[in-house]
Amino acid sequence: MFAEFADSINTLLANPPRLLQLDMILRILLQLFLFSASAFFSGSETALFSLTRFDLQKLSRSKHAAADTLQKLLDQPRRLIVSILCGNELVNIAAAANMTAILVELAGVETGALLATALMIPLILLFGEVTPKTLAVSNPAWVSTRIVARPLNSWIRLIRPLANVVRLVADKVTTLLIGPERTRENILYIEELRSLIEEGVQSGEITPTERTLVHSLLSAGATEVREIMTPRPQVQFLDGEMEPSDLRAAFIKLRHTRVPVFVGGSDNIVGFLCVEDFLEEPAQKSDSVNKEGGYLLAGLPLLHPPIAVPPTKEVDEMLDFFEEHSASAALVVNEFGSVDGIVTLDDVTKFLFNGVYSEPVINVEEIREVAGGYEIEASTPLSEIRDVTGMDIPEKLMTTIAGTALRNFGVVPKVGDRIEIEGFSLEILEMDNLRISRVRLLRRPSESVESEGEGKIGHE
Template identity: 35%
Template sequence: MDDPEYLSLIFVFILLVLSAYFSGSETAFFSINKFQFNRMKEGRKKDSAVFKVLERPRRLLVTIVLGNLFVNILSTVAVTSALVKRFGPVKGNTLASGLMMFLLLLFGEISPKIIAINTVESFTRLSAPIMKFFIFLFTPISTILLFIVNTILKIFGLTEYSTSKNISVEDLKSIIDMGSEEGIIHIDETKMLQSVFRFSDTDVQEIMTPRIDMVCLDINMSIEGLKHIILENRYSRMPVYDENIDNIIGILCVKDIASILNNLQDKQELINKLRKPYFVPENKEAYPMLKFMQKHHTHIAIVVDEYGGVEGLLTMEDIIEELVGEIHDESDEVELPYEFIDQNTIKAEAKMNITEVNDVLDLEIEENPHFNTIAGFIMHRLGKIPEVGEFVDTSDLNVKVLSMDGNRIEKVLIHRKENA
């Protein structure tokens, strides 16, 4: 191989490196989100060059496109010329087309973009000083092109483009995790922020009081029976139904009858105090439900299934607790739905939420639209109503049924395996 061929190889290699540089720079610069952009804007010395480049995103984009176009054309011409000299026009052109397609795809596009997307900030810091040179170099051409582009954009009424992307949920989660690891964000604050993210994907079915645990009043009961349930349970609001819990006729706000409760003789007085019940579908998301309750000035709603049957009851407190954790007043006895037997085993109520089980035992029980409690998990796995002593065994955990109340699972023993 003579000297001109060596020089051609070196020339093509340099052009491929530049192609990789422009492709990687495009991915890295235009992957910067608003959080990163604003942080660079604050003036840290190592980020000042990046910020300067990003100040004019259209000029940056035109520079990258021009640079990539020129180096790709030059490299293709150089390789084609060399191969045509060696193999003739037909074979040389064919070989050049195949070879350059492979080289440009692998080394000029795919590889640099994968590297750039995984090292956005470091890539842009290294790239920015060189990019400033190319921006200056292509200024005459880019100015003309930008004038034409901006004119077209004005015709279509498009506003100035911003290079910085909105911060994604995953970006925010990463920021919170980093802040927690570095001690900037307290553990309690971290848990609350994580609850906010979970809240956005939470349906009312996941946080409601299930039908079987609802305390309701049957309007057909005796006055003494009604008084007993009201005084024994001490809830501030209670659903009232007529014969069947699926036929809820109103919500009793206990404070509305507090002054007459002891001397209550006529049920009509209680009926007159009932407030309008609000019914919501079980798949309604928690955040819109919170807005709904605020709009209608209600603290309680009845959750129904697709057939209109009552599934459960949702209170404002249920929604708030999903965000900030359990709320207790001075008279509440705080009872956890589980107790530790050892560091890997808990005895728990079967109605314990899957998310809480995962948090307590550091597990990753699969999420499923068909259940959100450990009882639902057991029945889904077994495909039937279990008996006492039956268990579910997976690679991560073992769940054993300890007690039943009719067809309802009451208590379970959950053991996390050592390899989990």
């Protein structure tokens, strides 16, 4: 019995199974290495491009050894992606070829080729794509610093000649499609920045007040001056051809810090009369003259020269604009040269700092709560109505409730006219000639919304 077992062992050692032969063992070890390399490149791509600026800043502040390496890699995203893809494709092709060679050796040419195809697809997906990418996206900072940074940096140096050739061809194509390469510093989207701010708040590095200010600044870049200006019907003008004493008295009566002055027509604004420049001296009658860009009225201070902006100018540009022109107010002039309204430094700062305090300031004259809804000054911005009442009126074209009413009525309405607007009932309470001055806004019950339909107009 023992002799037979010994003979079997000797026979096995003399003619070992194909899988246990040295060349086959080396091929199997090579296959495991290629799968690991495929997982490395796939995970590297996901981990690096999942890093946020906040992650990089944390690594830099902690003086992590891999921080500079990661920053240099991400500074050239095209070079990085080409190098990773070159490595990934090379190891995947090599893995497929090696697996085919192993199976052909064991099962023959036809069967081995079929088995290689059937096995490599799920194996590459599982070990070369899904698993490493899932692990990388779950903790990109850890994977990037502990696993990716140094090996990938060495690989990029090694593969540079091949990567340069591939990149040269790819750059020609991508430049035609999306333009020249931009560095990572130049690519920062608003939503990405908002996410960074939220991460900063959660980590305690940014206060809620700072978050509110940043969100206001971001909104300012997407908000036009026409949305925060004082519209023309609400602007108080003074006639520069009035007697100086009457003009002075009218200015004092208005109790505004600055008032536009016109001559010959309200679109011919010659300047602003400002309270800080108002001299308490007796008025003397004489002719009006222009002097050094300012309009001089007898017995009154030199008017501040008018400056104008288009209604489409963005709010975030206005602070620099006012500083550049040493002004605190500007006319909003449309394409036809008519004055649409006035925007002031106060309007801009109010927009930027709105929401910093926990409780909004409610102007009871503009918005007054009544049974089932609100009575609202028609010039009130929709954003303010939403902030105060929580009623989100769907509107993309207009900025005030008056504009929304006009657009939905289609004609100039009369007092008492009502219209249903997507879940809301809007009634005209007051008119000032052709201008809507006050409305009542009620939220309709859901059942009446379904039965009445949208855009229904009525009159009491």
